[in-house]
Amino acid sequence: MTLARAFPDDATGWWIFLGSFALYVLGRWFFAWRQARRDGDSHPVRAAFAEEDDADAIHAVTVGGFRSYRQLFGFAGSAVITVLVAVLTDGGLRTALLWTVVPLLVTALSYVDFRQARQARSGG
Incomplete structure (x- = not known):
């Protein structure tokens, strides 16, 4: 019996892992910056970096570690799509699709x- 690994063992796996995390963070900052600009903030970059989940505004966790069903379904759907692409394709097509689909899914999750x-901050 083999155990599932939590973290990659090689450098390439770590770069992919860290790149996905960085893309998620950059996506959140971009969406916060865009919203601050749209709201007419005088310092949208400062507002984007100050963007944090307010502990008082967030109510009880709804579904496991997710705050909404959209987050749960977005995460599960992204995992299913990634696995389907990895299983149903091979070679260069797999690489091209994963390098295209995974960043799109990570960015979509950061938007959700x-x-x-x-x-949660606006109380709605």
Whole structure:
């Protein structure tokens, strides 16, 4: 019996892992910056970096570690899509699709999380 690994063992796996995390963070900052600009903030970059989930605005955790069903379904759907691409394709096509689909899914998840945090702060 083999155990599932939590972290990659090689440098390439770590770069992919860290790149996905960095893309998520950059996506959240971009969406916060864009919202601050849209709201007419005089310092949208400062507002984007100050963007944090307010502990008082967030209510009880709804579904496991997710705050909404959209987050749960977004995460599960992204995992299913990634696994399907990895299983149903091979070689260069797999690489091209994963390098295209995974960043899009990570960015979409950062947008869903940004919207959820914004709704929690506004009380809606």
